[in-house]
Amino acid sequence: MKTIxxxxxxxxxxxxxxxxxxxxxxxxxxxxxxxxxxxRIASILPALTIYDIKGTDLSLPFRRHEKVDxxxxxxxxxxxxxxxxxxxxxxxxAFPLRLLETAASFKTETFFNADTVLDKNTNAYALxxxxxxxxxxxxxxxxxxxxxxxxxxxIYGPGDDASKFTARVIKDCLANVxxxxxxxxxxxxxxxxxxxVVAAYDILMEHANRQTEYFQEYGLGSGVAVTIREFxxxxxxxxxxxxxxxxxxxxYRENEIMNSDADTKALMSLGWRCCTTLxxxxxxxxxxxxxxxx
Numbered sequence: 001m002k003t004i005x006x007x008x009x010x011x012x013x014x015x016x017x018x019x020x021x022x023x024x025x026x027x028x029x030x031x032x033x034x035x036x037x038x039x040r041i042a043s044i045l046p047a048l049t050i051y052d053i054k055g056t057d058l059s060l061p062f063r064r065h066e067k068v069d070x071x072x073x074x075x076x077x078x079x080x081x082x083x084x085x086x087x088x089x090x091x092x093x094a095f096p097l098r099l100l101e102t103a104a105s106f107k108t109e110t111f112f113n114a115d116t117v118l119d120k121n122t123n124a125y126a127l128x129x130x131x132x133x134x135x136x137x138x139x140x141x142x143x144x145x146x147x148x149x150x151x152x153x154x155i156y157g158p159g160d161d162a163s164k165f166t167a168r169v170i171k172d173c174l175a176n177v178x179x180x181x182x183x184x185x186x187x188x189x190x191x192x193x194x195x196x197v198v199a200a201y202d203i204l205m206e207h208a209n210r211q212t213e214y215f216q217e218y219g220l221g222s223g224v225a226v227t228i229r230e231f232x233x234x235x236x237x238x239x240x241x242x243x244x245x246x247x248x249x250x251x252y253r254e255n256e257i258m259n260s261d262a263d264t265k266a267l268m269s270l271g272w273r274c275c276t277t278l279x280x281x282x283x284x285x286x287x288x289x290x291x292x293x294x
């Protein structure tokens with residue numbers, strides 16, 4: 001059993017990681033905001049030790065437990081709720097830097113960082129994530145703590161937030177909304193199912209301390225890029241939706257990435273494989289959403 005400090009446990013990725021860590025018998029410490037909705041982790045709350053970020057000394061979880069073996073940082077602020085640039089910077093760079101520094105001072109072995117594949121010039125979110133990535137490399141370079149950077153592609157699956165593109169398309173198609181306005185849809189993305197992501201973290205935790213390098217980086221995706229159009233049309237077909245797909249109604253965003261797919265060779269060398277095809281992942285997600293509908 002290991003003691004793991006997890007941020008973002010009330011979010012999509014973090015909640016799936018929290019459940020997996022509990023099932024595997026680890027002691028899970030959670031750092032969360034007082035206002036965070038715990039619905040996603042309600043079933044495992046008795047198994048978690050929760051610390052509220054606001055008004056809490058970040059050293060408290062480390063002082064209360066004999067040893068924190070690893071930190072998994074899955075919390076993020078994407079700016080979708082109108083946060084200012086300063087708020088995004090604090091959430092994605094300043095806060096995790098304080099946590100990283102605290103973990104290093106208490107001799108925590110490994111810090112796992114959930115990073116983005118977006119170019120730093122895409123938006124404030126991407127820039128702030130890049131800032132923290134550089135701090136992680138600096139700490140690893142000084143051999144203060146092992147820093148494992150996980151460059152996440154487009155994660156999807158049951159329970160995702162409706163503000164995300166994949167979840168919104170699935171929900172709208174199931175609801176048979178009149179129309180979904182889309183870009184031309186020629187940009188390619190690497191969609192990876194949440195179960196495959198959790199499996200990757202499991203393997204990374206198992207192997208982290210066996211690596212000699214203090215800085216490690218892994219691409220995490222299916223390894224296959226498909227167009228946005230293909231993803232949407234697959235959802236449309238599998239839901240049997242009557243929604244009109246209006247491709248080309250929206251322009252591409254500024255600095256749009258036209259192709260993104262993960263280089264998974266490093267992960268595969270550890271024994272990981274992506275086991276869920278796009279069609280099967282969408283089917284599982286659609287089934288879950290249908291079960292929730294009245």
